[in-house]
Amino acid sequence: xxxxxxxxxxxxxxxxxxxxxxxxxxxxxxxxxxxxxxxxxxxxxxxxxxxxxxxxxxxxxxxxxxxxxxxxxxxxxxxxxxxxxxxxxxxxxxxxxxxxxxxxxxxxxxxxxxxxxxxxxxxxxxxxxxxxxxxxxxxxxxxxxxxxxxxxxxxxxxxxxxxxxxxxxxxxxxxxxxxxxxxxxxxxxxxxxxxxxxxxxxxxxxxxxxxxxxxxxxxxxxxxxxxxxxxxxxxxxxxxxxxxxxxxxxxxxxxxxxxxxxxxxxxxxxxxxxxxxxxxxxxxxxxxxxxxxxxxxxxxxxxxxxxxxxxxxxxxxxxxxxxxxxxxxxxxxxxxxxxxxxxxxxxxxxxxxxxxxxxxxxxxxxxxxxxxxxxxxxxxxxxxxxxxxxxxxxxxxxxxxxxxxxxxxxxxxxxxxxxxxxxxxxxx
Amino acid sequence: xxxxxxxxxxxxxxxxxxxxxxxxxxxxxxxxxxxxxxxxxxxxxxxxxxxxxxxxxxxxxxxxxxxxxxxxxxxxxxxxxxxxxxxxxxxxxxxxxxxxxxxxxxxxxxxxxxxxxxxxxxxxxxxxxxxxxxxxxxxxxxxxxxxxxxxxxxxxxxxxxxxxxxxxxxxxxxxxxxxxxxxxxxxxxxxxxxxxxxxxxxxxxxxxxxxxxxxxxxxxxxxxxxxxxxxxxxxxxxxxxxxxxxxxxxxxxxxxxxxxxxxxxxxxxxxxxxxxxxxxxxxxxxxxxxxxxxxxxxxxxxxxxxxxxxxxx
Numbered sequence: 174x175x176x177x178x179x180x181x182x183x184x185x186x187x188x189x190x191x192x193x194x195x196x197x198x199x200x201x202x203x204x205x206x207x208x209x210x211x212x213x214x215x216x217x218x219x220x221x222x223x224x225x226x227x228x229x230x231x232x233x234x235x236x237x238x239x240x241x242x243x244x245x246x247x248x249x250x251x252x253x254x255x256x257x258x259x260x261x262x263x264x265x266x267x268x269x270x271x272x273x274x275x276x277x278x279x280x281x282x283x284x285x286x287x288x289x290x291x292x293x294x295x296x297x298x299x300x301x302x303x304x305x306x307x308x309x310x311x312x313x314x315x316x317x318x319x320x321x322x323x324x325x326x327x328x329x330x331x332x333x334x335x336x337x338x339x340x341x342x343x344x345x346x347x348x349x350x351x352x353x354x355x356x357x358x359x360x361x362x363x364x365x366x367x368x369x370x371x372x373x374x375x376x377x378x379x380x381x382x383x384x385x386x387x388x389x390x391x392x393x394x395x396x397x398x399x400x401x402x403x404x405x406x407x408x409x410x411x412x413x414x415x416x417x418x419x420x421x422x423x424x425x426x427x428x429x430x431x432x433x434x435x436x437x438x439x440x441x442x443x444x445x446x447x448x449x450x451x452x453x454x455x456x457x458x459x460x461x462x463x464x465x466x467x468x469x470x471x472x473x474x475x476x477x478x479x480x481x482x483x484x485x486x487x488x489x490x491x492x493x494x495x496x497x498x499x500x501x502x503x504x505x506x507x508x509x510x511x512x513x514x515x516x517x518x519x520x521x522x523x524x525x526x527x528x529x530x531x532x533x534x535x536x537x538x539x540x541x542x543x544x545x546x547x548x549x550x551x552x553x554x555x556x557x558x559x560x561x562x563x564x565x566x567x568x569x570x571x572x573x574x575x576x577x578x579x580x581x582x583x584x585x586x587x588x589x590x591x592x593x594x595x596x597x598x599x600x601x
Numbered sequence: 602x603x604x605x606x607x608x609x610x611x612x613x614x615x616x617x618x619x620x621x622x623x624x625x626x627x628x629x630x631x632x633x634x635x636x637x638x639x640x641x642x643x644x645x646x647x648x649x650x651x652x653x654x655x656x657x658x659x660x661x662x663x664x665x666x667x668x669x670x671x672x673x674x675x676x677x678x679x680x681x682x683x684x685x686x687x688x689x690x691x692x693x694x695x696x697x698x699x700x701x702x703x704x705x706x707x708x709x710x711x712x713x714x715x716x717x718x719x720x721x722x723x724x725x726x727x728x729x730x731x732x733x734x735x736x737x738x739x740x741x742x743x744x745x746x747x748x749x750x751x752x753x754x755x756x757x758x759x760x761x762x763x764x765x766x767x768x769x770x771x772x773x774x775x776x777x778x779x780x781x782x783x784x785x786x787x788x789x790x791x792x793x794x795x796x797x798x799x800x801x802x803x804x805x806x807x808x809x810x811x812x813x814x815x816x817x818x819x820x821x822x823x824x825x826x827x828x829x830x831x832x833x834x835x836x837x838x839x840x841x842x843x844x845x846x847x848x849x850x851x852x853x854x855x856x857x858x859x860x861x862x863x864x865x866x867x868x869x870x871x872x873x874x875x876x877x878x879x880x881x882x883x884x885x886x887x888x889x890x891x892x893x894x895x896x897x898x899x900x901x902x903x904x905x906x907x908x909x910x911x912x913x914x
Contacts, residue, residue, distance in 0.1 A: 257663070
């Protein structure tokens with residue numbers, strides 16, 4: 174019965190192979206880890222990955238009873254994977270959570286209410302109130318802030334000087350900014366423009382909206398609070414900028430992807446805008462030195478500007494050992510070694526203690542960012558509530574409408590109307 | 602029982618009828634050998650398909666349990682302007698790139714079939730893009746090539762074209778660059794054409810030459826009819842393939858389908874709905890719509906094939 178035996182063996186091997194493959198597929202990193210094991214997930218670039226991996230080694234030295242399995246990816250890929258894992262109840266225990274998705278995840282039960290760990294296991298008392306409360310939704314904490322952020326203008330004094338312009342100061346208004354940017358565009362003669370096109374920047378628009386007296390969203394986040402005329406004004410403003418070379422034509426702006434393709438980085442514009450810590454990513458891809466200014470305002474007062482947290486450490490609702498996860502988060506936020514290792518790769522640290530500890534060189538990009546946060550903290554208005562569920566969808570809708578205007582496929586009035594109408598559906 | 606006697610008993614069974622013990626054993630063995638494939642089909646293809654059909658009838662945000670909504674997702678598609686736009690973009694992409702791609706593949710296959718020197722080298726060179734064309738690396742390369750100051754525009758400027766277009770960041774040309782990318786991957790159908798051309802008996806051409814038929818006439822009267830099953834095969838395959846295009850648009854547009862939705866393929870919109878906006882129910886319904894569309898085009902192709910595909914045997 175030689176043949177039969179071989180056949181059985183073959184089938185046995187095949188089945189064993191299948192079973193192994195199935196088991197392997199079930200045993201992903203992180204998710205459902207039992208006692209003594211924690212899954213930790215984050216997104217970011219290489220600098221973030223390096224620092225985080227080093228931290229995991231450090232944590233092992235501190236608490237050898239916990240073994241941490243890591244999972245990391247670039248921003249866009251991270252969310253595909255996390256959403257899928259959350260659906261399968263296998264999300265890593267501790268996750269880096271972006272403000273853009275925070276409400277989506279928290280309101281849908283994917284994140285653990287960590288209120289009972291706040292102050293006992295996780296110390297957030299060193300954070301300014303606006304930053305600490307960014308992780309609070311309707312009285313419950315779903316995240317611990319890992320950074321302080323504020324909108325900022327990045328300016329290139331050397332380029333401005335070479336075009337005979339004067340370097341602006343913090344007190345510019347949108348009106349004076351437009352005049353200035355168009356003058357730069359005029360001397361730039363089609364090679365250099367005043368400012369990067371911010372028509373599609375929903376996050377900068379939030380400051381603009383607040384300058385006009387309302388928040389961007391209603392208090393419960395179920396609708397836009399900003400008037401449709403303000404949206405139209407914003408888009409008309411940038412259309413006018415493009416016409417007079419205050420901002421580059423649409424096809425140049427459409428090429429912007431990573432920091433190295435920012436028109437500011439390529440010397441095509443003298444000004445760009447973003448969250449202040451982005452200077453630390455921009456500066457390395459440029460030769461000229463950037464300076465940080467407050468974004469223009471409507472009246473000269475920066476009450477529309479705000480300081481809050483951009484990203485959080487959160488605990489998945491399927492975490493097996495939330496207390497251990499909470500301890501890990503406290504380590505990431507407050508431990509001296511963790512603070513030193515992370516530096517500003519996750520943004521300007523949320524606590525003043527951490528900023529002091531880092532003792533950043535004020536002329537370095539990170540130092541400029543940290544200095545900026547300190548400078549604007551008292552000038553800025555109160556931080557808005559957490560962005561509502563569906564924020565991410567609005568973010569891309571806003572950018573798309575702005576792009577349609579810039580390619581003459583829509584008008585500011587029509588696009589503002591469209592945005593208002595679609596926001597009702599998205600936020601409901 | 603030795604192997605020899607087993608074979609003997611088998612041949613006896615073959616002579617009588619097919620219900621013998623040995624035969625059943627063979628059958629069982631066949632299914633067991635099929636098992637790995639069958640398990641794959643059920644677990645990895647059929648199972649998820651059924652689940653996706655169910656999800657398409659629900660409101661499902663990935664993070665919470667799905668909610669039954671019946672056919673709402675399907676009716677919602679009728680009033681979705683972006684979906685209609687994405688269908689338009691996809692149709693343009695399929696119906697322009699596939700014919701050009703097949704024509705290029707056939708043209709080159711014929712040229713190569715003339716028995717030039719170093720055939721296998723050229724065959725590899727032209728086949729290479731097919732292997733690479735769907736990859737992320739090539740999409741990234743395409744982005745660089747067709748950038749405002751990319752290689753293509755540097756070339757154009759060198760030959761005196763002032764202000765060349767901003768290929769990938771202008772809505773009027775962005776889709777064109779993706780079509781070009783797809784056409785460029787003509788290698789796979791080319792290799793199949795080449796094999797088909799080799800199958801055509803040379804005696805037909807010899808006979809035609811003797812009768813004084815021109816090269817062109819030979820092509821129309823001999824090559825095309827005898828190659829028609831291969832053309833048909835390539836056509837069906839490439840249409841299905843093109844409808845599912847995703848990577849190129851995703852990378853070249855940075856995941857946005859921009860500028861201004863001009864490269865928003867149906868698959869890209871589906872992805873954005875599912876993973877960007879957490880509307881997995883709607884995204885699943887879209888996947889089923891795509892299946893229906895691709896199925897319909899394949900059916901039309903098969904129906905039409907009766908009128909133009911010629912089977913030699």
